[in-house]
Amino acid sequence: MSIASTSPSVKPQASRLVAFLVLAAIVALAAATPFLPNYHIRVVNSLLIYILLGIGLNIVIGYTGLLDLGFVAFYAVGAYTYALLASPQLDLHLPFLLIVGIAAVLGMITGILLGIPVLKLRGDYLAIVTLGFGEIIRIVINNVDWLTGGPKGIARLDKASILGVEIARPVEIYWLLLVTVFLVGLFVWRLERSILGKAWAAIREDQDAARGIGINTTNAKLAAFATSATIGAIAGTIFAASQRFVSPESFTLQESVLIVLMIVIGGIGNILGIVAGAAILILLPEVLREFAEWRILFLGILMVVLIIVRPAGIVPRTFGPEKLIRGLFGK
Secondary structure: OOHHHHHHHHHHHHHHHHHHHHHHHHHHHHHHHHHHOOHHHHOOOOHHHHHHHHHHHHHHHOOOOOOHHHHHHHHHHHHHHHHHHHHOOOOOOOOHHHHHHHHHHHHHHHHHHHHHOOOOOOOHHHHHHHHHHHHHHHHHHHOOOHOOOOOOEEOOOEEEEEEEEEEOOHHHHHHHHHHHHHHHHHHHHHHHHHHHHHHHHHHOOHHHHHHHHHHHHHHHHHHHHHHHHHHHHHHHHHHHHOOEEEEEEHHHHHHHHHHHHHHHHHHHOOOHHHHHHHHHHHHHHHHHHHOOOHHHHHHHHHHHHHHHOOOOOOOOOOOHHHHHHHHHHOO
16 A cells, blocks of 8 residues: 555656756756857757757657758758848848848748748658759859859858847857757747647648648748748858858758758657757767768668657657656656
């Protein structure tokens, strides 16, 4: 009788302890990063940019169930928007926040333009079309020399500033990225739990059944592409502001595949999984930099093992941020 009465309380206490440790580790890492050398801060900044890109692409792949291999195109739209509007290229030198807004709108429009012709496509056909779209954007950027600088790219970009506060050093970019990732992650998490998020989930499970129960799948898909592209463009803007240089080499198909791998390995449809996947694919190669000849092989073996052992990802869809909160506060 005593065992039965005490056992129900053990699990909540254990989950609360795990949740507390996870949250404490995240807070400790976030607080310790500004005191690291600039090289390590730049690595963390790269990690945060990929987390932001993963959150954006996850809307299409994880929530809606559509395979998009051209997501890097929206990343390029944001980066080149900043490069053109904050450099001697067009000699406009607009404020950073205004450029972020313009890039977000352009990203949304580009996402809708991609979404319209692929509304009836599924599976491999959708992947091929989106892949082609990403390559078209890269080739256009690479060949329109008079505007984008072509293969040479655009250099001497303005330093970003918000309300008169200059954001140029790695630690300053870090805080900008940290706040952006938190706000975007919170927005997307709430969006997932909204009516639109439920519509995306229905489309992911069965498009025909979703249409049969009255869901406007056309509008829901366009909303997914538009929201995803907007986040990708914002990430591109911050990337360009942090590098102060952009070129077509940063927006290849390999980048799109890397973001997809982050989502699949970390956990499709889960923001916490994106963080885990990004940490493995971005930080692990840096840790293994001394073993340059073997690190890609080791990373490939690790990915194969993870897919076999954890086919649902490191953090499955069933374990979301709400479970972390419940575990922490016991609700």
